Amino acid sequence: MAPLAPFDPYQRLAPSHVAAAPFRYFSTDGCLALEMEAALLAWFEHGAPWTLVETDFYEQFEFDMRDADLPDAIASLVSPVSLDALRAKMEAAFGDALGNHVQVVAHRLDPGQRIAIHNDMRQGGETHRLTVQLNRGLADDDGGFFMLFNSDDVNDIHRILRPISGSAIGFAISPASHHAVSRLHGGERFTLVYSFYGPDNGQS
Amino acid sequence: MRNDPIDTIRDARRQAIDLELSDSIALKRLIAEVRQQDHDGPLDVTLYNRTYHRHNR
Numbered sequence: 215m216a217p218l219a220p221f222d223p224y225q226r227l228a229p230s231h232v233a234a235a236p237f238r239y240f241s242t243d244g245c246l247a248l249e250m251e252a253a254l255l256a257w258f259e260h261g262a263p264w265t266l267v268e269t270d271f272y273e274q275f276e277f278d279m280r281d282a283d284l285p286d287a288i289a290s291l292v293s294p295v296s297l298d299a300l301r302a303k304m305e306a307a308f309g310d311a312l313g314n315h316v317q318v319v320a321h322r323l324d325p326g327q328r329i330a331i332h333n334d335m336r337q338g339g340e341t342h343r344l345t346v347q348l349n350r351g352l353a354d355d356d357g358g359f360f361m362l363f364n365s366d367d368v369n370d371i372h373r374i375l376r377p378i379s380g381s382a383i384g385f386a387i388s389p390a391s392h393h394a395v396s397r398l399h400g401g402e403r404f405t406l407v408y409s410f411y412g413p414d415n416g417q418s
Numbered sequence: 419m420r421n422d423p424i425d426t427i428r429d430a431r432r433q434a435i436d437l438e439l440s441d442s443i444a445l446k447r448l449i450a451e452v453r454q455q456d457h458d459g460p461l462d463v464t465l466y467n468r469t470y471h472r473h474n475r
Contacts, residue, residue, distance in 0.1 A: 243435065272466060284461075330454045332466035359437055361452055366463050370454050373438040381435055393465060394452035 217371040223250045223290050224300045226380065229307050236364040236372050237361075239385035243378065245346045246291075251380055255348050258404045260279060261285070264322055272329055275322035281328070291406075292318050304342055304410055308386055312342065317409040328397035331361075331368050334387045343411040344384040347377045349403050356400035363392035377403055387389055 225247060230238035246254070263282055264275040279292050290296050297316040305312050317340070323329075334343055345360070352358055354376070360383060362372040374396075375383065385391050395403075439445040454465070 216456045241435065322427075329452050331452050331458055331463055331468060332464045334466075335464055354437065359448065359453070361448070368449050371449070374439065374448065375435050376437055397451040 220295050221247075221290055222299050223247050223288075223296055224303065227300070227303050232307070236242040236362070237385060237388050237390040238308060239362070239383060239391075241246050241375065241381065241383050243353075245344075245380065245382040248380075250288060250291065251348060253285065254291070254329070254406075255350070255379070255404065257285055257288060258320065258322065258348065259402070260360055272327075273407065274327055274329070275324065277320055279318040279320055300344075300408065301410060304344060304384060307384060308342060310342065310386065311413045313333075313411040313413045313415045315411050315415065319407045321405040321407055323395065323398045323403040323405075325400055326336070328357075331363060331366065331392055331394040333366070333389060333391045333393070335389050335391070338415070339411075340409040341412045341415075342384065342386050343384060344408040344410070346382040346406040346408075347379055347404070348406065349377060349379045349401060350400045351379065352377055352403060356398065356403075357396050358401075358403040359396045360399040361394045361396060363394070365390075366392055368394070377405075398411050 223246055226244040228242060228244075230242045232240045235345055253278050263277050265277055266273065269311045284292065297318070298314075301312050301314075304310075334340065346361075349358075360375040360377060362375070364370040364372045375381070385393075439448070454462070
């Protein structure tokens with residue numbers, strides 16, 4: 215009997231909308247296995263080791279998934295074989311080669327918190343990002359919209375995306391990849407943020 | 419541990435992902451929320467990038 219293939223928590227990831235402008239990105243309404251979404255959300259709400267990070271520019275709760283003691287039900291999210299498979303999907307989506315290192319950070323926004331416009335660009339840093347939304351269902355009045363811009367002008371809006379749980383956005387980081395998260399007014403907004411690097415980046 | 423049915427999540431997924439704002443007041447409020455209003459000086463869209471990486475390896 216052939217050995218069972220390892221469970222791929224990212225098997226649902228398939229871009230449903232692909233754009234080349236104002237920067238290269240895709241969006242999709244599903245990424246994680248549904249049973250994984252439920253288990254992860256429950257752990258985010260009641261067991262995850264959130265740390266409040268405050269700077270003079272923003273505040274949010276976050277932690278590195280690779281440092282956390284993950285429940286068995288979600289441990290495969292950060293297994294090397296799963297992250298290899300995810301990286302391959304990102305490479306296929308963008309036609310870009312990516313390095314082995316994949317960073318996985320969890321974010322939580324509470325009411326009152328927001329992330330102002332920025333582009334994620336760092337010289338020698340990450341080259342691609344994937345963000346996955348998780349929540350119990352946020353209404354428009356709750357805010358927390360993912361906003362994409364045509365330029366560094368906040369008035370120059372490209373799209374405003376609802377933080378629908380399970381949906382995901384992948385993008386290539388560039389000086390043009392301007393985005394932001396509007397203020398959360400109600401509920402909790404969780405995000406898994408995956409960072410990918412170029413093939414020559416030896417970060418581990 | 420909370421273990422609500424996942425129906426809530428699936429219901430939400432049926433929403434259109436794009437928010438089309440015809441209300442200019444609501445749009446102005448969103449724009450104000452993502453402006454770098456807490457930072458003095460010229461616009462620097464790399465500020466978040468650098469502060470974020472002070473806390474993440």
